[in-house]
Amino acid sequence: MTDEQQDFSPIEETREDLLREAEHLLQDAGRGKTLEEAGPPRSILVFSLGTEWYAVDLAHVKKVLLATPFARVPGAPPEVMGLMNSQGEVLCVLDLRKILGVHAGAKDGSTEKRFVVVMHHGGKDAGILVDGVDDAWEIPASEVLPPLESLEPSRARFFEGTVSRAGRFVGLLSATMCLNP
């Protein structure tokens, strides 16, 4: 065995293999693509639900409002929080926690210090209640990776992808799936 071979332990070899495989996976997911291949940059609005971070494409965001008490709707499914009057426009507000099955940092139905992100898609408007709104990010399309494979299929259908940036792991939501039952 040569000195060079002795320096290269089996553990390091395994790590090298793993890193190589990870690099391939990232390239497959789009990180390695050029801007032309990946598409134009995307603007997303990042917000929080408890300790988790989510985002929606800004193209589907009409406005962000401070939440006010909702008019409850008897007989509506649990994900419907109620109706809200936004400058004369009646909005249906949905509980994203119920839609996604998120329990982290669950708040009761109170609207205090919370926000409603008003989304528009396919001719329909609806608000989603969130705990906090962080910022709008402009990201290269290549930074949007596929949704985590570990997500349950029932939950995964609500995600377009994931974005990892500034030490945060952000779930990019699909407006279509969020607004349709």
Place this chain on the structure above:
Amino acid sequence: MNVLVVDDGTTLRGYDCRDVLNVEEIEAPIDMAENDRFLVHLGRAGCHREIRCREVVGFFPLSAREIRPVPPVLRERMTGEVPWAVGVTDRGLCLLF
């Protein structure tokens, strides 16, 4: 149109005054578990029904300017009785049935 607005404890409901036959006050139950204090008798074209409510807010004239369609996102999700519109009143949003 004139609307009778009632509060069922969670939401405001509005009914076309022409459908309201009469409003009856219910005797307070001994155990006080029941919060509904009024019974609204509704009837149109031989179809009668009763609505229990906590409070009768009053009669409100609603013009087209104060009436909004039910948001499609809500309509698509409803399985029970769907309001035909939403009224915007001083007391808040009122579901019109």
